[in-house]
Amino acid sequence: MAVTIQQLRQWKQQGHPITVLTAWDYALATILDQAGVDVLLVGDSLAMVALGYTTTLSLTLDEMLYHAQAVRRGVKHALLVCDLPFLSYQESPQQALRNAGKLLQAAEVAAVKLEGGYPDMVITVRYLVERGIPVMGHVGLTPQSLHQLSGYHRQGTSKPEADRILQEAKALEEAGAFAIVLEHIPATLAATITHALSIPTIGIGAGSHCDGQVLVTADVLGLSDWQPPFAKPYIDLRQSIQEAVQQFCEDVRTQKFPK
Numbered sequence: 001m002a003v004t005i006q007q008l009r010q011w012k013q014q015g016h017p018i019t020v021l022t023a024w025d026y027a028l029a030t031i032l033d034q035a036g037v038d039v040l041l042v043g044d045s046l047a048m049v050a051l052g053y054t055t056t057l058s059l060t061l062d063e064m065l066y067h068a069q070a071v072r073r074g075v076k077h078a079l080l081v082c083d084l085p086f087l088s089y090q091e092s093p094q095q096a097l098r099n100a101g102k103l104l105q106a107a108e109v110a111a112v113k114l115e116g117g118y119p120d121m122v123i124t125v126r127y128l129v130e131r132g133i134p135v136m137g138h139v140g141l142t143p144q145s146l147h148q149l150s151g152y153h154r155q156g157t158s159k160p161e162a163d164r165i166l167q168e169a170k171a172l173e174e175a176g177a178f179a180i181v182l183e184h185i186p187a188t189l190a191a192t193i194t195h196a197l198s199i200p201t202i203g204i205g206a207g208s209h210c211d212g213q214v215l216v217t218a219d220v221l222g223l224s225d226w227q228p229p230f231a232k233p234y235i236d237l238r239q240s241i242q243e244a245v246q247q248f249c250e251d252v253r254t255q256k257f258p259k
């Protein structure tokens with residue numbers, strides 16, 4: 001049975017942790033989906049891990065659509081959520097609706113995720129939700145605001161900042177978001193937010209007291225050439241792939257393959 005938004009809310013109430021990973025193509029999506037991940041996010045981190053851009057800012061809506069369509073073909077079980085890329089929603093709620101609509105129509109994703117909180121993004125979230133588009137929020141470290149934040153630093157470390165992030169999360173819930181990503185904030189702040197909200201919080205670098213956890217799959221698989229401090233590689237695929245490829249090259253050069 002496919003995972004639904006309603007199920008995520010029930011899982012929060014039941015204390016059943018929610019698993020989220022990112023996907024960027026068909027092959028990866030089938031593997032992650034068959035492994036039983038609850039939510040697959042076509043995250044704009046694909047700009048860096050799949051396309052080689054230096055930040056997420058360069059990713060276009062057309063590129064996102066192309067990847068989301070490939071992921072969609074591989075997903076049967078997980079709830080499929082797609083990031084709205086930088087500048088595809090910040091202009092106005094109407095722009096956000098138009099572009100979120102494209103992702104729902106052309107890639108059949110179930111929901112979109114957008115970065116930022118009070119006040120502008122809250123208005124946009126409400127506008128989308130009232131028109132039938134489920135929205136996942138994202139507060140704390142929001143990589144699309146990299147330059148404004150002066151880097152990928154932990155957020156919410158001072159009292160005023162922590163209060164602001166808590167207010168943003170509450171306002172996003174009130175506007176109708178069905179879940180919120182909490183990125184790179186202190187575990188105590190993430191616990192406070194998780195306790196204050198009735199919708200699930202999905203943490204990344206936000207400690208263990210969130211309702212679910214998300215990681216960028218390239219970091220989990222050891223495919224990235226750089227990893228954030230909170231990532232956990234479960235396998236070194238970069239090394240394994242290199243060894244397999246070196247073996248193939250040697251077998252061809254020594255005429256051991258094909259036989």
Ligand code: KIV
Nearest residue numbers: 022043044045181214
């Ligand atoms: O783009 C992404 O991969 C994300 C996750 C880190 C939550 O937004």
